[in-house]
Amino acid sequence: MASEQASFLGETGQLVRAVGRAMGVTFKNLMRRPITVRYPTVKRVYPDRFRGILALTYDPQTGEENCIGCRLCEYICPPQVIKVEMLKAEKRNFAKTFTLELYACEFCELCVQVCPTDAIIMMKSFDLATADRRELLLDKDRLHALGLQFDPSWATGNRLRDMQAPPRPAKAAAAPAAEATVPAQSSPDRRAPAAEAAAPAHNSPDRRAPEPGAGAPTAKSE
Numbered sequence: 001m002a003s004e005q006a007s008f009l010g011e012t013g014q015l016v017r018a019v020g021r022a023m024g025v026t027f028k029n030l031m032r033r034p035i036t037v038r039y040p041t042v043k044r045v046y047p048d049r050f051r052g053i054l055a056l057t058y059d060p061q062t063g064e065e066n067c068i069g070c071r072l073c074e075y076i077c078p079p080q081v082i083k084v085e086m087l088k089a090e091k092r093n094f095a096k097t098f099t100l101e102l103y104a105c106e107f108c109e110l111c112v113q114v115c116p117t118d119a120i121i122m123m124k125s126f127d128l129a130t131a132d133r134r135e136l137l138l139d140k141d142r143l144h145a146l147g148l149q150f151d152p153s154w155a156t157g158n159r160l161r162d163m164q165a166p167p168r169p170a171k172a173a174a175a176p177a178a179e180a181t182v183p184a185q186s187s188p189d190r191r192a193p194a195a196e197a198a199a200p201a202h203n204s205p206d207r208r209a210p211e212p213g214a215g216a217p218t219a220k221s222e
């Protein structure tokens, strides 16, 4: 009987201590500022490298569309949610049509990485929730509108490729010549001219087109 009473008192004591600890945590946080925000009335400021929804861009200098319709993004996209039709013009090419099925996008960013003209980028927002799937089938106009509506992420194709490029040979004799060209062109994309050159000729915008082209003589030599 005495042992049962001691056990009961022990368990009651444990319970009171546990409730006391829990209430202590509650009172400690009662006066703190909440870490949540009342979205969508209040929106957080996203970091520069936030990668959200995709959009198309205009050239701020000329106001022209940056997309040249090269279809590299279409070819690289793993779930194949991008479809581009090229419109050939005299001075440069454009995208005649450009559709992106955002509902099936993996947000892998590969399309951004391969784009030679920084035409497709990610925005600092994910704010495109809808109950209608058809609203996430984005055409060219909608993608351009999104590019104007939200702030762009830091990442562009040229920046990402520059970041991932192998380190240049340091202080070699050829360095002065190479450095002389780099500032003049503001780090041009080495694959951009190849893509433009390859597309009109064969309509096959493979980003590795220049290398097979350069390698053709060796095939003959075999």
Ligand code: SF4
Residues within 6 Å of the ligand: 054, 076, 077, 078, 079, 080, 081, 082, 100, 104, 105, 106, 107, 108, 109, 110, 111, 112
């Ligand atoms: S982020 Fe990836 S999955 Fe989405 S459109 Fe670009 S390449 Fe395709």
Ligand code: SF4
Residues within 6 Å of the ligand: 066, 067, 068, 069, 070, 071, 072, 073, 074, 084, 095, 114, 115, 116, 117, 118, 119, 120
């Ligand atoms: S890779 Fe860039 S330029 Fe080429 S079609 Fe896609 S968005 Fe346009």
